[in-house]
Amino acid sequence: MNPMYPIAQIRQIEQAAQATLAPGTLMQRAGTAAAHAALELIKFPHQQTSILVLAGPGDNGGDALESAAHLAQLGLSVSVLLHADPDKQSVAAKQALLRAQASSAKFIDSSQTNDVDAVITSTPWTLVIDGLFGIGLTRPLPDQLHQIVNTINRLHCVVLALDVPSGLDADTGNIVDDQAGGRGVAVRASHTITFIADKPGLHTCDGRDLAGQVQVARLGIDHSLFPASAIRLNHPDLFAASLQQRKHNSHKGSFGDVAVIGGALGMAGAVILAARTAAQCGAGRVFAAFLQDAPAYDSAQPELMCRRAHELDFSAMAVVIGPGLGTSAAARDVLLHALQAATPLVLDADALNLIGAESSLQKIVTQRQAVSLMTPHPLEAARLLGKSGAAIQLDRVDAARRLAAQYGSVVILKGSGTVIAGVDGEIAINPNGNAGLATAGSGDVLAGLCGALLAQGWPVWEAALAAVWLHGAAADTLVAQGIGAIGLTAGELIPVLRSGLNRLTAEQALLRR
Numbered sequence: 001m002n003p004m005y006p007i008a009q010i011r012q013i014e015q016a017a018q019a020t021l022a023p024g025t026l027m028q029r030a031g032t033a034a035a036h037a038a039l040e041l042i043k044f045p046h047q048q049t050s051i052l053v054l055a056g057p058g059d060n061g062g063d064a065l066e067s068a069a070h071l072a073q074l075g076l077s078v079s080v081l082l083h084a085d086p087d088k089q090s091v092a093a094k095q096a097l098l099r100a101q102a103s104s105a106k107f108i109d110s111s112q113t114n115d116v117d118a119v120i121t122s123t124p125w126t127l128v129i130d131g132l133f134g135i136g137l138t139r140p141l142p143d144q145l146h147q148i149v150n151t152i153n154r155l156h157c158v159v160l161a162l163d164v165p166s167g168l169d170a171d172t173g174n175i176v177d178d179q180a181g182g183r184g185v186a187v188r189a190s191h192t193i194t195f196i197a198d199k200p201g202l203h204t205c206d207g208r209d210l211a212g213q214v215q216v217a218r219l220g221i222d223h224s225l226f227p228a229s230a231i232r233l234n235h236p237d238l239f240a241a242s243l244q245q246r247k248h249n250s251h252k253g254s255f256g257d258v259a260v261i262g263g264a265l266g267m268a269g270a271v272i273l274a275a276r277t278a279a280q281c282g283a284g285r286v287f288a289a290f291l292q293d294a295p296a297y298d299s300a301q302p303e304l305m306c307r308r309a310h311e312l313d314f315s316a317m318a319v320v321i322g323p324g325l326g327t328s329a330a331a332r333d334v335l336l337h338a339l340q341a342a343t344p345l346v347l348d349a350d351a352l353n354l355i356g357a358e359s360s361l362q363k364i365v366t367q368r369q370a371v372s373l374m375t376p377h378p379l380e381a382a383r384l385l386g387k388s389g390a391a392i393q394l395d396r397v398d399a400a401r402r403l404a405a406q407y408g409s410v411v412i413l414k415g416s417g418t419v420i421a422g423v424d425g426e427i428a429i430n431p432n433g434n435a436g437l438a439t440a441g442s443g444d445v446l447a448g449l450c451g452a453l454l455a456q457g458w459p460v461w462e463a464a465l466a467a468v469w470l471h472g473a474a475a476d477t478l479v480a481q482g483i484g485a486i487g488l489t490a491g492e493l494i495p496v497l498r499s500g501l502n503r504l505t506a507e508q509a510l511l512r513r
């Protein structure tokens with residue numbers, strides 16, 4: 001289900017496949033698949049339809065030249081901007097160049113043109129195909145291409161990237177840059193057709209912004225040549241088994257209790273958001289536990305039971321600790337108590353900051369027998385790993401995997417393309433959600449949802465996958481309704497999470513019939 005592979009494994013699959021095929025076959029298949037994808041995007045070609053193909057020095061350029069030859073043979077107007085030294089091209093890419101040259105595709109000679117940008121902007125392109133660089137990019141784009149890429153990124157047309165948007169690291173989702181200057185550029189594609197298998201960098205960090213809609217072309221490679229994959233794209237199929245309709249013969253005790261612990265002075269709202277989410281996403285009973293004096297009740301959600309954290313016996317509940325907790329001695333005290341309890345535990349926000357700052361708490365986390373689920377954003381992850389936030393973003397998959405291994409916890413590393421890591425090294429990357437979630441309190445809502453699912457008996461891995469998926473889907477639903485991305489508030493997610501969870505559960509029940 002939705003496997004993804006890092007570049008090194010893609011290369012191995014590619015080599016194994018090539019050993020069984022005539023030279024150039026995979027490139028020809030990639031070019032054909034790209035041409036079909038282009039035709040689907042153009043939909044109704046007409047006389048004014050014009051396609052610009054950018055072809056780079058390596059085999060990604062070869063794919064582009066193959067697609068140019070195909071599209072030109074179909075009678076479409078194709079222009080090729082070649083950035084390659086023919087003496088250094090692979091044999092397959094040379095063949096592709098000959099095919100494109102033999103077709104009606106026009107070649108723009110950039111060496112004869114002072115102003116390539118003017119050439120690009122003088123035509124109203126229907127579609128641009130980006131075949132400058134794929135998975136072979138090892139250093140920033142050369143200076144001559146910076147301006148071309150910036151010009152392409154300003155065009156108002158469909159941009160189809162081949163394999164990977166040029167300039168993007170397919171493993172990490174970072175723009176390949178020189179670090180020191182941070183001057184990297186990358187093509188911003190509306191669509192990407194990626195070859196052989198999906199790649200993590202298309203879905204996390206800058207990947208979602210640069211790759212657009214991703215489709216995979218397996219190039220006819222036999223399933224047996226694909227090793228088991230440790231990375232998947234999150235999808236309800238991965239947690240379908242836990243989407244169970246309620247039995248008639250059930251009661252509130254059947255669905256567990258959640259305690260949300262946090263709410264230092266001035267931060268009570270974080271607990272309320274998480275607790276309301278837990279209540280509306282199916283927990284049998286929810287306790288909102290505050291470090292300071294607890295409010296008498298929550299007037300908008302009177303079902304919540306408000307308590308002082310130090311007075312609540314949460315030993316038989318799923319516990320969410322951290323929202324608005326602060327890092328005071330009292331906060332540390334209640335965290336220690338929670339870590340020592342044999343209950344499923346969601347560690348969020350200041351609970352993570354406290355753990356990051358103290359090795360004795362770290363040790364207790366690693367020694368817990370009960371389930372722990374950590375939900376750090378990149379800065380919290382940085383504190384837990386003793387790194388900078390920027391270092392976490394440089395390789396989010398690696399950071400999530402390290403955290404999970406180091407703390408013996410399932411980890412949800414939040415942000416665009418949230419990465420979920422299991423203790424055994426398994427990874428899922430979440431493809432939905434949007435920047436409407438970049439608003440205060442949306443993390444509290446996610447933590448509350450995790451707690452609700454754990455209380456209802458979900459296995460921790462499935463709970464993490466489902467919570468992240470539903471959270472993203474709720475934001476997408478709200479944006480589709482015009483409620484966001486700008487101005488979406490965290491509390492608005494809660495009823496949409498509830499309907500999302502009920503809908504998925506009902507759909508799953510239908511599928512099982």
Ligand SMILES: NC(=O)C1=CN([C@@H]2O[C@H](COP(=O)(O)OP(=O)(O)OC[C@H]3O[C@@H](n4cnc5c(N)ncnc54)[C@H](OP(=O)(O)O)[C@@H]3O)[C@@H](O)[C@H]2O)[C@@H](O)CC1
Pocket residue numbers: 014018026027028030056057058059060061063132133134135136137138139140141142162163164195
């Ligand atoms: N092989 C196969 O079976 C299949 C491969 N497929 C396709 O091939 C792609 C991988 O091809 P690839 O390995 O040739 O790498 P690619 O991404 O085209 O670029 C590397 C080239 O650029 C150069 N270069 C690198 N960085 C540079 C820079 N900053 N500035 C300037 N030059 C730079 C580098 O040369 P270098 O200078 O490092 O010696 C090299 O020439 C893959 O993404 C997929 O699209 C598919 O057809 C399926 C079958």
Ligand SMILES: Nc1ncnc2c1ncn2[C@@H]1O[C@H](COP(=O)(O)OP(=O)(O)O)[C@@H](O)[C@H]1O
Pocket residue numbers: 349377413414415416417418432433434435436437438439440441442443444445446471
């Ligand atoms: N640009 C984005 N795209 C997708 N999801 C996002 C984006 N920005 C934030 N999110 C999600 O929103 C939530 C924010 O959580 P967090 O940073 O802990 O916020 P808070 O502490 O205010 O509750 C996370 O689930 C994160 O993945």
Ligand SMILES: [K+]
Pocket residue numbers: 060130131132133134161162163164165166
């Ligand atoms: K590309």
